[in-house]
Amino acid sequence: MTGRITIVGLGPGDPRWLTPAASEALASATDLVGYGPYVGRVPEQPGQRRHVSDNRVELDRARFALDLAANGARVAVVSGGDPGVFAMAAAVFEALETGDPAWRGLDIHVEPGITAMLAAAARVGAPLGGDFCAMSLSDNLKPWEVVEKRLRAAVEADFVVALYNPISSARPWQLGAALTIVAETRGPDTPVILARAVGRPDERIRILALGEVEASLADMSTMVIIGASTTRRIVKGDGDTPYVYTPRSYGVRA
């Protein structure tokens, strides 16, 4: 087969975070496939076809992309952030595994991007400076008990925790439940970062204490980063929003 698929990470919004390798992959594609707002971020190019879908049909979109490639297209599947982190890459491989065996002869690549937690962390300092976990809070694809178990394990082992997909209109209570679990172990002063739409014109970053965070402060465009017990604030000279960072060192050296 001569077709090719590249699953391309656009990074989180700001085009200056799109890597040259990702730009090249987009420019050389005959077909773009993806969620409308992501495809909309790619400059239009004469002769390049754009196949836009909504955000809830990832597996169908992946199958569609594989089928296009099997018919000879050079397909770029566009993904926000990094395609491998709670985005399109896993959907494409799931479609590959369960789909037409001929698809396994396709040339499939993943082009990495800046994932939201890295951009959010960079905006406030270095909250991911120690060991950390990244979790999707969505229970659309896994039972809530799994989310709970993982979150509890992460907090008890004192990882910094980055939460993707914290809340949506269809999942209104999960973030509140997660914050309650975290508060069983972490103190009310623990820094929590709510980073909304990082790198987009409507970006808003807030640094709060765990005790004052309410789920209603987040929406589906928000990345939530919860500090470990060692995560610290540094007050700036102008008394403005502090820096937040997690030191590399932990406790007393054995």
Next chain:
Amino acid sequence: MTGRITIVGLGPGDPRWLTPAASEALASATDLVGYGPYVGRVPEQPGQRRHVSDNRVELDRARFALDLAANGARVAVVSGGDPGVFAMAAAVFEALETGDPAWRGLDIHVEPGITAMLAAAARVGAPLGGDFCAMSLSDNLKPWEVVEKRLRAAVEADFVVALYNPISSARPWQLGAALTIVAETRGPDTPVILARAVGRPDERIRILALGEVEASLADMSTMVIIGASTTRRIVKGDGDTPYVYTPRSYGVRA
């Protein structure tokens, strides 16, 4: 103060992974500060000063950079991968917190980059497609008991685990000990990715089963990704190295 520091992520080796924002930050700096091989990746520019150090003096290097900025320089602290993930950003904020109070008036930014685990994951498929943890296996800055506790918690809660700094001549046994802990819970067929020097000319990626991984197969340039119980291989049409991915879904929906 008029000085400025940007801690810049170069990404993992391949210049096509350097973001335009990072390129701009490097080009506009009067001074580059960093570990020699990283500074060496930045194109030389007339009039720009280069301050090169070895890799073991992160805090000294951070203080030096802050001091330069306090004297009016526009400093770029260069970091491999993403500066916020086991790299220079946390060191700069630690130096800031414990150093000259006047430094808090400086303009300090972090410019994110592609961190090694994202590039390594992209090379093989989507192994980070589910919830995952990122840990440094170095016990230079934290007691080994903390590493052990976190690793055990991560494995028991069935996170994919990405290990940074797995081994060095000064830390020869830690990776072996970590693999033993993982094998208490994960089966011998669990996919393990050893991704060495991703994006560099000497890149080498291996996909092994947990039962066949030996610590001696990794070195200090290796990123280790250990699959969760759900992480799967997909055999390619040509029977070559398989894809590895972690499905987004987990178990039966509650």
